Amino acid sequence: MAISLSYFPILSGLLLAFALLAEAATVTYDFKISWVRANPDGLSERPVIGINGQWPPPIMRATIGDRVIVNVDNQLGNQSTSLHFHGIFQNGSVTMDGARQVTQCSITPGSQLKYNFTVEQSGTYWYHSHGQGQYPDGIRAPFFISDPKFPYQEEVDEEFILSVSDWYHEEMQDLIPKFLYKGNPTGAEPVPQSALMNDTQNLTVSVQPGKTYLFHMVNIGAFAGQYVWFEGHNMTIVEVDGVFTDKAEAEMIYLSAAQRCSFLITTKNDTTANYAIVASMDTSLFDVMPDDLNWNSTGWLVYDKEKPLPDPAEVDELIEFDDFTLVPFDKQPLFPEPDQTITFDVIMDMLGDGKPYAFFNNISYAAQKVPTLYTAMTAGKDAVNPLVYGEYSHSFVLEKDQIVEIVVNNHDSGKHPFHLHGHHFQSIVRSDEEAGDFDATNATQTGYPAIPMRRDTIVLHPNGNTVLRFKADNPGVWLFHCHIEWHMDQGLVATMVEAPLELQKTLIIPDDHIAACKAEKVPFAGNAAGNTDDLLDLSGANEAHAPLPDGFTPRGIVALTFSIVAALLGLAVISWYGMADMGAASRAAEERRITGMSQGAAASSSRQSVEQSKAG
Ligand SMILES: *[C@@H]1O[C@H](CO)[C@@H](O)[C@H](O)[C@H]1NC(C)=O
Ligand SMILES: *[C@@H]1O[C@H](CO)[C@@H](O)[C@H](O)[C@H]1NC(C)=O
Ligand SMILES: *[C@@H]1O[C@H](CO)[C@@H](O)[C@H](O)[C@H]1NC(C)=O
Ligand SMILES: *[C@@H]1O[C@H](CO)[C@@H](O)[C@H](O)[C@H]1NC(C)=O
Ligand SMILES: *[C@@H]1O[C@H](CO)[C@@H](O)[C@H](O)[C@H]1NC(C)=O
Ligand SMILES: *[C@@H]1O[C@H](CO)[C@@H](O)[C@H](O)[C@H]1NC(C)=O
Ligand SMILES: *[C@@H]1O[C@H](CO)[C@@H](O)[C@H](O)[C@H]1NC(C)=O
Numbered sequence: 256m257a258i259s260l261s262y263f264p265i266l267s268g269l270l271l272a273f274a275l276l277a278e279a280a281t282v283t284y285d286f287k288i289s290w291v292r293a294n295p296d297g298l299s300e301r302p303v304i305g306i307n308g309q310w311p312p313p314i315m316r317a318t319i320g321d322r323v324i325v326n327v328d329n330q331l332g333n334q335s336t337s338l339h340f341h342g343i344f345q346n347g348s349v350t351m352d353g354a355r356q357v358t359q360c361s362i363t364p365g366s367q368l369k370y371n372f373t374v375e376q377s378g379t380y381w382y383h384s385h386g387q388g389q390y391p392d393g394i395r396a397p398f399f400i401s402d403p404k405f406p407y408q409e410e411v412d413e414e415f416i417l418s419v420s421d422w423y424h425e426e427m428q429d430l431i432p433k434f435l436y437k438g439n440p441t442g443a444e445p446v447p448q449s450a451l452m453n454d455t456q457n458l459t460v461s462v463q464p465g466k467t468y469l470f471h472m473v474n475i476g477a478f479a480g481q482y483v484w485f486e487g488h489n490m491t492i493v494e495v496d497g498v499f500t501d502k503a504e505a506e507m508i509y510l511s512a513a514q515r516c517s518f519l520i521t522t523k524n525d526t527t528a529n530y531a532i533v534a535s536m537d538t539s540l541f542d543v544m545p546d547d548l549n550w551n552s553t554g555w556l557v558y559d560k561e562k563p564l565p566d567p568a569e570v571d572e573l574i575e576f577d578d579f580t581l582v583p584f585d586k587q588p589l590f591p592e593p594d595q596t597i598t599f600d601v602i603m604d605m606l607g608d609g610k611p612y613a614f615f616n617n618i619s620y621a622a623q624k625v626p627t628l629y630t631a632m633t634a635g636k637d638a639v640n641p642l643v644y645g646e647y648s649h650s651f652v653l654e655k656d657q658i659v660e661i662v663v664n665n666h667d668s669g670k671h672p673f674h675l676h677g678h679h680f681q682s683i684v685r686s687d688e689e690a691g692d693f694d695a696t697n698a699t700q701t702g703y704p705a706i707p708m709r710r711d712t713i714v715l716h717p718n719g720n721t722v723l724r725f726k727a728d729n730p731g732v733w734l735f736h737c738h739i740e741w742h743m744d745q746g747l748v749a750t751m752v753e754a755p756l757e758l759q760k761t762l763i764i765p766d767d768h769i770a771a772c773k774a775e776k777v778p779f780a781g782n783a784a785g786n787t788d789d790l791l792d793l794s795g796a797n798e799a800h801a802p803l804p805d806g807f808t809p810r811g812i813v814a815l816t817f818s819i820v821a822a823l824l825g826l827a828v829i830s831w832y833g834m835a836d837m838g839a840a841s842r843a844a845e846e847r848r849i850t851g852m853s854q855g856a857a858a859s860s861s862r863q864s865v866e867q868s869k870a871g
């Protein structure tokens with residue numbers, strides 16, 4: 256059919272406009288990952304994992320809709336790696352989620368792997384290694400995605416990305432064996448040596464009077480949550496974990512490991528003084544307080560660089576803004592009653608080897624021989640049977656578009672920041688501490704917020720509970736785990752296998768991801784044990800260590816061990832430092848005591864121990 260000539264300019268004009276709108280950029284990062292040296296707290300230079308010869312690693316930036324390519328070249332020489340882009344949904348690209356032994360094999364030293372995904376989200380994220388407890392060695396940095404539709408943009412004069420972090424002087428490969436150690440039965444986590452602000456200390460931020468600054472803050476730490484405040488200024492929260500919110504005014508916020516918060520700061524109209532910015536590590540997480548620990552990091556809003564940088568004033572009580580009260584800007588309503596409810600009790604206890612572990616119900620996670628995604632892709636119709644993923648992957652199979660509710664009851668006296676990959680969840684219940692288990696019989700849909708707060712990492716209070724809901728609208732294999740790296744290493748991880756049959760129809764595993772498995776000699780087909788003939792035969796699948804023998808209650812043994820060690824050493828408490836400094840004779844006595852028990856456990860079970868393959 257002929258088109259009248261006069262229509263052509265309009266038509267091509269429209270086509271051009273459409274093409275411009277639809278055209279998104281491709282942002283490419285070439286990351287050579289290698290060891291470098293750094294001394295961010297000025298107290299101890301150490302080897303750290305850097306990128307392109309630099310530490311801190313670069314901040315990643317993109318615009319919503321962009322394609323992001325990250326070419327990773329592992330030049331570490333002696334460690335494998337992988338990169339996870341925290342909070343990015345990886346919708347249709349779960350192969351790019353970066354969780355080692357879950358969605359990919361490790362990138363072995365000397366090999367390369369490409370991450371290729373689009374970002375249909377905006378706001379504040381970060382990236383980090385996802386395996387082997389590696390990221391606290393330095394391979395973590397913010398990832399910011401800008402959005403022309405950010406609702407408060409016209410109020411903003413200038414933007415800053417700002418990270419907070421804890422910092423250790425020792426490498427993870429030395430800390431982990433001292434932590435997952437039978438001399439540490441209570442699981443006292445290593446206490447960091449310092450707090451960092453933007454990977455340094457004494458940060459100065461130049462500001463002008465009468466302006467509005469937008470800060471995008473990320474806690475890229477391994478363990479410590481941080482209280483953050485700006486003296487003399489309130490923070491107006493506008494985003495958490497990539498969810499724009501209605502404005503909420505806060506004097507102090509709390510950011511757990513992995514959480515993000517963007518807030519506006521309006522400066523004063525005069526330049527008569529400079530003001531401290533304080534980030535204070537949550538010491539309630541620490542089992543011991545080393546004498547020389549300064550758990551605060553201080554920076555300054557500098558109005559006038561000729562004027563002094565004041566010491567921060569002492570704050571008597573740390574009262575943070577309650578993020579549960581936030582209202583998402585898009586007003587997404589409460590999801591309906593769930594199609595599937597998963598209940599997790601968080602338990603910290605020993606297994607028969609006398610080492611401290613963490614459990615969802617009765618399972619401490621163990622990574623499997625075949626990355627769980629590759630089992631989902633190759634298990635045919637059996638992919639809907641959670642058994643094929645191995646009991647210790649703690650897998651739940653979700654059907655496409657189900658409403659899923661996760662109830663988490665904390666049976667531990669510590670805080671735990673829980674993170675779900677691939678989704679935001681609605682936070683519909685969060686108790687105060689010591690509230691006990693969630694009482695489902697008492698729960699009603701009408702008692703929940705009509706427009707719940709959403710984020711991807713939420714703090715569960717000590718001995719409290721929380722209830723989360725999400726829609727299974729993102730086929731993939733997604734971890735749900737505590738973001739305290741120590742607890743991850745202890746097995747506080749479960750796996751959501753979402754719409755696996757859908758995945759089999761739509762997903763393609765890139766050649767270089769298969770090559771990574773070949774280089775690592777890791778099987779990439781079959782059930783969790785690598786069995787491709789009989790998918791329901793899980794023999795050989797990785798398991799957690801066997802439990803303590805019958806007749807011993809773990810708590811009792813902890814108490815017993817406590818009293819023996821206390822008697823031997825005259826210590827009132829077992830502490831990380833106490834254990835590290837323990838004399839050889841008492842250590843031998845301690846080991847005999849526990850080894851006797853674990854031999855009993857070993858005799859009663861032929862299960863193998865796989866603590867080395869922990870932490871997906
Ligand atoms: C920051 O300032 C304090 C106090 O002057 C000092 O002790 C510390 O070493 C400084 N930190 C760095 C990384 O320079
Ligand atoms: C790897 O090399 C770095 C840098 O030389 C070193 O600090 C680290 O201890 C080594 N790690 C292992 C696992 O050998
Ligand atoms: C990234 O993936 C897209 C979609 O599959 C593909 O078209 C593109 O070529 C890939 N880019 C690179 C650099 O591999
Ligand atoms: C923190 O460091 C990053 C990277 O160097 C920089 O872009 C950012 O502006 C810094 N933030 C502040 C508040 O200075
Ligand atoms: C910050 O907010 C608190 C409580 O809303 C208020 O009392 C205080 O005056 C505010 N401070 C500033 C500097 O605006
Ligand atoms: C600064 O001055 C403007 C204009 O006079 C006023 O609206 C604003 O409230 C003042 N800000 C502060 C923090 O006093
Ligand atoms: C850190 O800041 C808090 C709150 O002001 C204060 O109570 C504490 O003494 C500070 N810690 C150190 C080591 O200065």
Ligand SMILES: *[C@@H]1O[C@H](CO)[C@@H](O)[C@H](O)[C@H]1NC(C)=O
Nearest residue numbers: 616617618619646647799802
């Ligand atoms: C965990 O509990 C479930 C349900 O009682 C049981 O079927 C399973 O065997 C237990 N697993 C372990 C490792 O104890």
Ligand SMILES: *[C@@H]1O[C@H](CO)[C@@H](O)[C@H](O)[C@H]1NC(C)=O
Nearest residue numbers: 690692693694695697698702
């Ligand atoms: C049960 O409901 C009552 C009445 O609404 C409320 O006071 C109570 O706190 C609820 N208990 C729990 C465990 O949620």
Ligand SMILES: *[C@@H]1O[C@H](CO)[C@@H](O)[C@H](O)[C@H]1NC(C)=O
Nearest residue numbers: 344346347677678679728729
């Ligand atoms: C993933 O994409 C599908 C199709 O566009 C959409 O319906 C779904 O909401 C998305 N899910 C997430 C978590 O982004």
Ligand SMILES: [Cu+2]
Nearest residue numbers: 671737739742
């Ligand atoms: Cu935890």
